[in-house]
Amino acid sequence: MTSPASPADETGHHGPDLDRxxxxxxxxxxxxxxxxxxxxxxxxxxxxxxxxxxxxxxTGVSPVAVTQPVGGPPGQPDYLNLVLTLMTSLSPRALLAAGQEIEHTHHRTREVRWGPRTLDIDVITYADLASDDPELTLPHPRAHLRAFVLTPWSWVDPEATLGGARVADLAAQADDAGSVRRLPIDTGRPAS
Structure with missing residues (x-):
């Protein structure tokens, strides 16, 4: 998807229209x-x-991955992570807002960066859109480094690529690759 550039903001930033x-x-x-x-x-x-x-x-729901926390305060419990693939008619910002509203229903708070949380929903990619907007950077700026995202993504879509590289290859190279294990939990939707 190509988007017309939005007008420059006060910093001179030109980027895609995230409301399109x-x-x-x-x-x-x-x-x-x-x-x-x-x-x-x-x-x-x-x-x-x-x-x-x-x-x-x-269009796809990955198996659940159990992973050790990456960054943030010490002593956090392990995370459960999964990746969803989907088709959307929402704008990028509306997709982000939908995720944040669901986070809110699960009492998500944002007190400590990379701290423990009841629920975190990140937009990893949106079509082929590239954005450096601070509210929604696309693709997600750290996804290519994090096996806790890449591994379940490769489980749901073995042919997926990110930045021209196979997601499965990126997952194998990530620093946290050895800490990801599959958990047999029924998410209520079949994996693709």
């Missing part, structure tokens, strides 16, 4: 994670909520 609604549904990838409360139930409910969101059609 696509003329036809476009592919996107979301990463979900949780490590507080009933994380497995939270992920399952978040998948259901996303599937019920108008303008989102899930």
């Amino acid at each position: 609604v696509p003329s036809a549904p476009v592919p996107a990838v979301l990463g979900l994670g949780a490590n507080l409360g009933e994380a497995a139930a939270t992920l399952k409910d978040a998948v259901r909520q996303l599937a019920e969101t108008p303008g989102i059609e899930l």
